Amino acid sequence: MALDTKLCTFTGRMVIVGFGSIGQGVLPLLLRHLDGLTSDRITIVTAEERGREEAEDYGVAFHNNPLNNDNFFQILKPLLDKGDFLVNLSVDVSSIALVEFCQRVGAHYIDTCIEPWAGGYTDPDLTPSLRSNYALREAALSRRAEFAGGPTALLTHGANPGLVSHFVKQALLNIAADTGLTVEVPTTRDGWGALAATLGVKTIHIAERDTQVSNQPKQVGEFVNTWSIDGFVGEGCQPAELGWGTHEKHFPADGRRHEFGCDAAIYLMRPGASTKVRTWTPLEGPFHGFLITHSEAISIADYFTVRDGDAVRYRPTVHYAYHPCDDAVTSVHELAGKNWASQATQRLMMHEIVGGMDELGVLLMGHEKGAYWYGSRLTIEEARALAPYNNATSLQVTSTVLGGIIWALENPNRGIVEPDEVDFRRVLEIAAPYLGEVVGAYGDWTPLQDRGLLFPEDIDESDPWQFKNFRVV
Amino acid sequence: MALDTKLCTFTGRMVIVGFGSIGQGVLPLLLRHLDGLTSDRITIVTAEERGREEAEDYGVAFHNNPLNNDNFFQILKPLLDKGDFLVNLSVDVSSIALVEFCQRVGAHYIDTCIEPWAGGYTDPDLTPSLRSNYALREAALSRRAEFAGGPTALLTHGANPGLVSHFVKQALLNIAADTGLTVEVPTTRDGWGALAATLGVKTIHIAERDTQVSNQPKQVGEFVNTWSIDGFVGEGCQPAELGWGTHEKHFPADGRRHEFGCDAAIYLMRPGASTKVRTWTPLEGPFHGFLITHSEAISIADYFTVRDGDAVRYRPTVHYAYHPCDDAVTSVHELAGKNWASQATQRLMMHEIVGGMDELGVLLMGHEKGAYWYGSRLTIEEARALAPYNNATSLQVTSTVLGGIIWALENPNRGIVEPDEVDFRRVLEIAAPYLGEVVGAYGDWTPLQDRGLLFPEDIDESDPWQFKNFRVV
Numbered sequence: 001m002a003l004d005t006k007l008c009t010f011t012g013r014m015v016i017v018g019f020g021s022i023g024q025g026v027l028p029l030l031l032r033h034l035d036g037l038t039s040d041r042i043t044i045v046t047a048e049e050r051g052r053e054e055a056e057d058y059g060v061a062f063h064n065n066p067l068n069n070d071n072f073f074q075i076l077k078p079l080l081d082k083g084d085f086l087v088n089l090s091v092d093v094s095s096i097a098l099v100e101f102c103q104r105v106g107a108h109y110i111d112t113c114i115e116p117w118a119g120g121y122t123d124p125d126l127t128p129s130l131r132s133n134y135a136l137r138e139a140a141l142s143r144r145a146e147f148a149g150g151p152t153a154l155l156t157h158g159a160n161p162g163l164v165s166h167f168v169k170q171a172l173l174n175i176a177a178d179t180g181l182t183v184e185v186p187t188t189r190d191g192w193g194a195l196a197a198t199l200g201v202k203t204i205h206i207a208e209r210d211t212q213v214s215n216q217p218k219q220v221g222e223f224v225n226t227w228s229i230d231g232f233v234g235e236g237c238q239p240a241e242l243g244w245g246t247h248e249k250h251f252p253a254d255g256r257r258h259e260f261g262c263d264a265a266i267y268l269m270r271p272g273a274s275t276k277v278r279t280w281t282p283l284e285g286p287f288h289g290f291l292i293t294h295s296e297a298i299s300i301a302d303y304f305t306v307r308d309g310d311a312v313r314y315r316p317t318v319h320y321a322y323h324p325c326d327d328a329v330t331s332v333h334e335l336a337g338k339n340w341a342s343q344a345t346q347r348l349m350m351h352e353i354v355g356g357m358d359e360l361g362v363l364l365m366g367h368e369k370g371a372y373w374y375g376s377r378l379t380i381e382e383a384r385a386l387a388p389y390n391n392a393t394s395l396q397v398t399s400t401v402l403g404g405i406i407w408a409l410e411n412p413n414r415g416i417v418e419p420d421e422v423d424f425r426r427v428l429e430i431a432a433p434y435l436g437e438v439v440g441a442y443g444d445w446t447p448l449q450d451r452g453l454l455f456p457e458d459i460d461e462s463d464p465w466q467f468k469n470f471r472v473v
Numbered sequence: 474m475a476l477d478t479k480l481c482t483f484t485g486r487m488v489i490v491g492f493g494s495i496g497q498g499v500l501p502l503l504l505r506h507l508d509g510l511t512s513d514r515i516t517i518v519t520a521e522e523r524g525r526e527e528a529e530d531y532g533v534a535f536h537n538n539p540l541n542n543d544n545f546f547q548i549l550k551p552l553l554d555k556g557d558f559l560v561n562l563s564v565d566v567s568s569i570a571l572v573e574f575c576q577r578v579g580a581h582y583i584d585t586c587i588e589p590w591a592g593g594y595t596d597p598d599l600t601p602s603l604r605s606n607y608a609l610r611e612a613a614l615s616r617r618a619e620f621a622g623g624p625t626a627l628l629t630h631g632a633n634p635g636l637v638s639h640f641v642k643q644a645l646l647n648i649a650a651d652t653g654l655t656v657e658v659p660t661t662r663d664g665w666g667a668l669a670a671t672l673g674v675k676t677i678h679i680a681e682r683d684t685q686v687s688n689q690p691k692q693v694g695e696f697v698n699t700w701s702i703d704g705f706v707g708e709g710c711q712p713a714e715l716g717w718g719t720h721e722k723h724f725p726a727d728g729r730r731h732e733f734g735c736d737a738a739i740y741l742m743r744p745g746a747s748t749k750v751r752t753w754t755p756l757e758g759p760f761h762g763f764l765i766t767h768s769e770a771i772s773i774a775d776y777f778t779v780r781d782g783d784a785v786r787y788r789p790t791v792h793y794a795y796h797p798c799d800d801a802v803t804s805v806h807e808l809a810g811k812n813w814a815s816q817a818t819q820r821l822m823m824h825e826i827v828g829g830m831d832e833l834g835v836l837l838m839g840h841e842k843g844a845y846w847y848g849s850r851l852t853i854e855e856a857r858a859l860a861p862y863n864n865a866t867s868l869q870v871t872s873t874v875l876g877g878i879i880w881a882l883e884n885p886n887r888g889i890v891e892p893d894e895v896d897f898r899r900v901l902e903i904a905a906p907y908l909g910e911v912v913g914a915y916g917d918w919t920p921l922q923d924r925g926l927l928f929p930e931d932i933d934e935s936d937p938w939q940f941k942n943f944r945v946v
C-alpha cells in the first residue's frame with residue numbers, strides 16, 4: 001500500500017472527541033486515506049487548547065468544550081447523524097455513553113480504550129473489581145444484544161488494545177507453519193481457540209519496550225510519557241489484571257476473581273503500576289515490564305477460551321508487560337513514592353525525542369518452539385518520515401485506528417465489536433506501512449533463565465510458563 | 474572557614490589508590506588545604522586511564538597498575554612508609570588488606586567503603602550473610618585489638634558512610650534543644666546511646682534524593698550514575714541490610730540474623746537494589762528509596778545500642794533509603810531486568826549535568842516531634858563553584874574525606890576507627906563550606922500517610938515507625 005492510497009470513500013461527517021497525542025496523530029492519516037473526507041467535514045471536540053494549531057493548519061473546526069455526562073448529548077447531537085462517524089480519542093469521557101449515543105443517532109463509533117467518566121479509575125467508593133477494565137468491558141459488552149445490527153461500534157482498537165489482537169492471530173499461524181502444522185486460517189472464535197490450544201500456547205504477553213528518549217531531562221514533579229499521561233496514570237492505578245490461563249497452578253495470594261461476567265480474567269489487589277513481570281522482546285532481550293491492566297488481556301483470554309459445555313477446557317494467560325520510555329519509568333517511580341497522587345506537571349514527549357523506537361508485539365509462550373514474539377519495531381525517525389504529528393508510539397496506534405475506521409465503514413452494521421472479532425488481515429494490511437519492521441522471532445528465553453544466582457527464589461521449575469515465575473517480587 | 478585555609482601540615486607522602494569520581498574530586502581539596510602536601514609527594518595507583526589528564530595537570534604521578542592480592546605489597550611498599558598516608562578510593566581492592574599493610578609499615582589510612590577484592594560482593598560461593606557489609610565490617614573490626622594504638626586507619630569516612638554519622642549526632646542535639654531537654658554534649662558511646670534512647674528515636678534513615686540530571690539521555694545497556702557505577706552495582710547486589718531496632722515487632726519473613734558478630738543488624742534474602750522503602754526529605758517530600766546496604770546502617774545501630782549487662786535495652790533501626798539520580802533509577806530497573814548482569818557500558822555523569830542537587834541527610838523518627846531531617850543540600854552549580862572535578866554527590870564525599878584525613882593527622886595513633894568514633898564537630902566544621910545549605914527540618918510525615926486509599930494495605934497502625942510500614946511491597 002502506498003502512503004497516498006485512498007482506502008475507502010466516506011462522505012459523512014466525523015467528530016473527533018479528544019485531540020491529544022492520538023487525535024493529533026490520526027488526523028493526517030484520515031485526511032490522507034479517506035476519500036471524500038474533507039477537512040470541513042471534521043469537528044474536534046476536546047478539553048483544552050492543545051492541538052488547536054494543528055487543527056487550524058488543516059482547517060478543521062476545533063472546539064475546546066469538555067464533555068461530561070450532563071452536556072455531551074447537547075454538544076454532540078448537532079454534529080452527528082446517521083452514517084456519520086464518532087472517533088473517540090479522549091480520556092475521561094465515558095465510552096459507553098458515547099456508544100449508546102451513536103447507536104441512538106445511527107453513527108459509527110471507534111475508540112482505543114473503554115474510558116469511564118472522569119475519576120472512574122480511582123474512585124475509592126468503587127471496589128477494585130468495579131474499577132477494573134474487566135468491569136468496564138463487561139458493561140460495554142452487556143449492551144451488545146440491545147444494539148445487535150446497529151452501526152458498527154468498534155471498541156479499543158488502538159495498538160494495544162487493538163493491533164495486538166491481530167498480531168496474536170498472525171503469530172499463531174506463523175507458529176503453526178513453523179512447527180509443521182497444516183491449518184486453514186480459522187474463521188470462527190472456536191477455530192482460533194482450537195488452534196491456540198493445539199499449539200499449546202500457555203501464556204501471551206503484550207511485550208513492549210519503548211526506548212524513545214529526549215534530551216530534555218524529566219523535571220522533579222513532572223510525568224513524562226510518549227502518549228497520554230492521564231491515560232497511563234489512570235490505568236496504572238487500576239488493579240493489575242490478567243487473563244487467567246487453564247495451565248496456572250498457583251493462584252496469586254493477592255489475586256481475586258470477579259463475581260460477575262465471563263470470568264476470563266482475574267485482578268490483583270494492587271495497582272498495575274506497582275506490579276512488575278519478567279518478559280522478553282527480540283531486540284531488548286529480557287526485561288521487567290509493568291503489569292498494567294489493558295482490555296486486550298481480558299478480551300484475548302476470553303476470545304481464545306475453549307469450552308466443553310460449560311467447563312473451560314483451555315484458556316491462555318494473557319497480560320501486558322510494558323516497559324514505557326525511561327522517563328516514564330522514573331515518572332511511575334515518583335508517582336508511587338507519592339502514593340499515587342499525580343505529579344503537578346505533564347509532558348507528552350514529541351518534538352524533543354532524539355532517538356529510540358517502540359518495540360511492540362505479542363509474545364506467545366509454551367508451544368513447541370518455546371517463545372515467539374511477533375510485532376512492530378518502529379523508530380522515531382521512521383515514524384517522523386511516515387506521518388506528521390506522530391512519534392513511534394502514537395503511529396502504531398493511529399495507523400490501527402485508521403484500519404479500524406476503514407473496516408467499520410466496510411462492515412457498517414456490526415453493532416458493538418471488539419478487535420478480536422475484526423478481520424485481522426485487513427487491519428494488518430492497512431496498518432503495515434506505518435509499523436516499521438513487522439517481524440517474528442523465536443527466543444530460547446524463559447522466565448527461569450538466570451534466576452536464583454545470588455539469592456534463592458521461589459520458582460516452579462516444573463513449568464516455566466507459570467505466572468508465578470514471571471512475576472517480580 | 475575560607476576555601477583557602479590550610480587546615481594542618483603534612484609533609485609525608487600520600488598514595489591515592491583508585492582515581493575515579495572520588496579520587497579525582499578529593500585531589501584539589503587535599504592540595505588546597507594540606508600545608509606541605511606538594512604534588513610531587515602524591516602518587517596515584519589506579520586501574521585505568523581515567524583521570525590521567527587531571528593528574529598531569531596537577532603534576533601528580535599516575536600509575537595505571539591494578540592492585541590485587543598478589544601484587545599490592547610489592548607495588549605499595551616503595552611508596553609508603555611510617556607517617557605516610559594511604560587514601561583508598563578504589564573499588565575491588567580489599568580494604569582489610571590495605572589496612573593491615575598500613576599498620577605494618579606505619580602509614581595512616583582512610584577509605585570510604587570496606588571493599589573486598591574483586592567479585593567479593595557477588596561471589597555465589599559465599600552465603601548472603603558472608604557477602605554482606607556486616608561481615609566485611611566484622612572482619613575489619615576483628616583486627617582492632619591487634620592494631621590498638623597503631624597509626625590511625627579511618628574506615629568508611631565518605632558522605633555515607635561517614636558524614637551521616639556526624640549528622641546523626643548533631644541532629645540528636647538539635648532535637649534535644651528543640652524539645653527542651655537540657656543536655657551536655659555526650660563524650661562517650663554510652664552517653665550518645667542514652668541520649669538517643671531518651672529522645673525516643675526509633676528509626677533513622679539515611680534519606681537521600683539526588684536530583685541531578687543531564688541532557689545526554691541514558692542509552693539502552695548503559696548504567697548512568699553520579700558516582701561509582703561499580704560501587705553502586707556491587708552494593709546493590711549485596712543483600713539489603715539494616716540495623717534492627719528494639720522497637721520492631723514484625724521480623725521480616727525474608728529477614729535473617731547473622732550467626733556471628735555484634736548482632737546489631739539483619740539482612741534480607743534479596744538484593745538491596747530490588748528493595749524499596751518509603752522515606753522523606755524536606756525538599757522532595759515523600760518518596761521511595763532503595764534499601765541499599767551501607768556500613769553506616771550497621772555501625773550507627775551498633776554505636777547507639779544501650780545495654781543492660783548483656784541484654785540490649787535500646788537500639789534504633791537504621792538504614793539507607795536512597796533515591797539515586799533518575800538515570801540511575803532506570804539503570805537499576807534495567808539491571809534487575811537482566812537478573813543483575815551488569816550493563817555493557819557505564820557513564821559517570823559529570824560535565825553533562827545540567828541541574829539538580831544532592832539532598833543528603835539523616836531522618837530521625839519516633840521522637841516527640843515525629844520526624845527530623847538534618848543534612849546537606851548541595852546543588853551542582855554550588856559544587857562546581859566550590860571545587861573543580863566534582864559534582865554535588867562527590868563533593869559531599871570528598872569534603873568528608875578531607876575532614877577525615879585532617880582528623881587522622883590530628884589523632885594519629887587511634888588504630889582502626891569508624892566514623893562514629895571521630896570528633897563529629899571537627900569534621901562538620903571542615904566539611905561545612907562544601908556542603909551547600911546544611912539544614913534541619915521537622916516534618917509531620919509518617920509512612921502511614923496516604924496509605925490504603927486505592928487498595929487495602931497490610932500496615933501496623935499502632936506504631937508508624939515499624940519497618941513493616943516503611944517497606945514497599
Ligand SMILES: NC(=O)c1ccc[n+]([C@@H]2O[C@H](COP(=O)([O-])OP(=O)(O)OC[C@H]3O[C@@H](n4cnc5c(N)ncnc54)[C@H](O)[C@@H]3O)[C@@H](O)[C@H]2O)c1
Pocket residue numbers: 017018019020021022023045046047048050065066067068089090091092093112113115156157158159160161162227228229230231232348397
Ligand atoms: N489502545 C492503544 O494502543 C492506545 C494507545 C494510546 C492511547 N490510547 C487511549 O487513547 C486515548 C487518548 O490517548 P492520548 O494519548 O491521545 O491522550 P492525551 O492525554 O494526549 O489526550 C487526551 C485528550 O482528551 C481530551 N479530553 C479530556 N477530557 C475531555 C473531556 N471531558 N471531553 C473531551 N475531551 C477530553 C484532552 O483534552 C486531550 O485532548 C486514551 O483513552 C488512551 O488511553 C490507547
Ligand SMILES: NC(=O)c1ccc[n+]([C@@H]2O[C@H](COP(=O)([O-])OP(=O)(O)OC[C@H]3O[C@@H](n4cnc5c(N)ncnc54)[C@H](O)[C@@H]3O)[C@@H](O)[C@H]2O)c1
Pocket residue numbers: 490491492493494495496518519520521523538539540541562563564565566585586588629630631632633634635700701702703704705821870
Ligand atoms: N562513603 C561514601 O559516601 C562514598 C561515596 C561514593 C563512593 N564511595 C566509595 O568510594 C570508592 C570509589 O568511588 P568512586 O565513585 O570514585 O568510584 P569509581 O568507580 O569512579 O572509581 C573507582 C576507581 O578504582 C579504581 N580501581 C578499580 N580496580 C582497582 C584495582 N584493582 N587497583 C587499583 N585501583 C582500582 C578504578 O580504576 C577507578 O579509578 C568506592 O568504594 C565507593 O563505594 C563511598
